[in-house]
Amino acid sequence: MKSLLTRATLALTLAIFIAGPAAAHRQWMLPSATVLSGQDPWITVDAAVSNDLFYFEHVPLRLDGLTVTNPDGTPGTAENQATGKYRSTFDVHLTQPGTYKVAMASGGIMASWEENGQRKRWRGTVENFAKEVPATAQGLQVTENARRLEFFATAGKPTETALKPTGTGLELAPVTHPNDLFAGEKASFKLVLDGKPAPDLEVTIIPGGIRYRNDLGEMKVKTDKDGAFTVTWPTPGMYWLSAQAEDKKTSVPQATKRSASYIATFEVLAQ
């Protein structure tokens, strides 16, 4: 429990859970830059949960499960981590040339049951589920979640090593390099679930800057039989991409379904 979720995250996720899916707060990471040149590039990153993209207006995104993958595939470091009232921040020093993946992955079990006439809710790891949730719980409902947030940043020439999916949960397998995106051009990606093509999923893409326009500007596309989809970026800017998959591949037998979500931020440059 403690290793995966801090108390604050628990409070947040419970709040979202209780409020139900209608309260669709968006989770996101926003890098200061994704295409960099120079001798000693750094990026700084904001991480938050909010309605409008990309504004700090609700709660910070806790930095648990944050990983940096260096261009050579080795783990990197997220420096200067801090969490404030509305956002968390961290820095990444791009010491190697090439493409970095910054990801926040988490997973767990959500359970609810009746106890003394009251609905009890629990969230935790697969390991703690058996220990903390009574096996004889009345009206037990269990679901499993896997969540992943990502973005990519490149110092110098874009490389491929860090782009490789981990093979767990819902992930993006880029066809077009994610740091080579330009307004008016088409980009191709694939979604994979546990490393295998994820067909027929709805992908939502929303440009940032929502506060200063009336139209949400949301684009929806479906993955084909190979999990592939394409996006033509209408304007330059930061974009938020989100997709969700459900299946029955659960790690605890009591869970009825697994829900896997993927969220990424992409920077699209002007021509």
Place this chain on the structure above:
Amino acid sequence: MRTLLSLSMTGLAVTPALAGELAVTVEIPKLEVAEYHRPYVAAWIETPDQQFVANLTVRYDVKMRDNEGTKWLKDMRQWWRRSGRDLTMPVDGVSAPTLPVGESRLTWDSAKAPLNGLKPGSYALVVEAAREVGGRELIRLPFDWNGKPTKAEAKGETELGRIAVEVKG
């Protein structure tokens, strides 16, 4: 570096060199702004379908300590995408200091790199300028490279003034 550079010159091949000279005029406009920095300027040759062929010159702050001036090279974002990110700056014969306000006339001998391998055909001169605390502008100017003299020019609107290309036979 040298390997990368030659690899990126896809339009170049070992062909008999055409005699002559390529002259490029780049005008940097005088701007009435509170904080002025000379723009970074890249000039390169492309095919008509915008495939990168060769760099002519990349003008940036080459004097900064620790090569720090390279931090803003990516602001010339089309050049960065097509060539810059494949290079390790400085590149001999390509890297040079920023240009002053006014017209600068730059020439390349067709018997020397990068023109000595340029196959006869249609090309475009591309000039991209990006200015610190300022804007960015890109101009494409088509020209034919076949040993015959030719001239073309265009005018920028914000960060660039008159841009001219001249092939002398």
